[in-house]
Amino acid sequence: MNSYAKPLPQPDIDTQPFWDACKGHELRAQRCNACAEFRWPPQAFCPECYAWDFAWTKLSGTGRVDSFVVVHYAAVAPFQPELPYVIAHIAIDGTNERVRLVSNVIDCPWQEVRVGMPVGVVFDDVTAEVTLAKFRPL
Ligand SMILES: [Zn+2]
Known part of the structure; x- marks a missing residue:
């Protein structure tokens, strides 16, 4: 029986490899084998060159806060004990700013989170x- 009360990811054919990598404590994203650009979110073909071929490429695991919100009210009960918490867009280093994950910034008072703050992944x-990728200040 799963005792985790929050909603869990629902992987599909395109996103399953991302979640599999997280379970192995790695961040991975699709990288086009034709033009070498990263794709995010995971998708069937490259939005730059329309090639289909890609490889799931290991990412640095570091990035910066690109934008964020501080949640002070939780409409879903299981999130209430963590209030207030931060939901952020994290631009992952080394991806030409193409991989931007929506995640939490943890281990940091919400008042100290800033745009541009360097962060590292925590699994x-x-x-x-299921393993979630979250981020903490570096
Ligand atoms: Zn491409």
């Missing part, structure tokens, strides 16, 4: 099957 094994 949170929330269930036996």
Whole structure:
């Protein structure tokens, strides 16, 4: 029985490899084998050159806060104990700013989160099957 009360990701054919990588404590994204640009979100073909071929490429695991919100009210009960918390867009280093993950900034008072703040990935094994990628200040 899963005791994790928050909503869990629902991987599909395009996103399953991302979640599999997280379970192995790695960040990966699709990288086009034709033009070498990263793709995000995961998708069937490259938005730059329309090539289909790609490789799931390991990412640095570091990035910076590109934008963020501080959540002070949780409409879903399981999030209430963590209020206030930060939801951020994280631009991942080395991806030409193409990979921007929506995640949490943790281990940092919300008042100290800033746009441009350098962060590093932390893997949170929330269930036996699911690992979430979150970020903390570097
Ligand atoms: Zn391409």
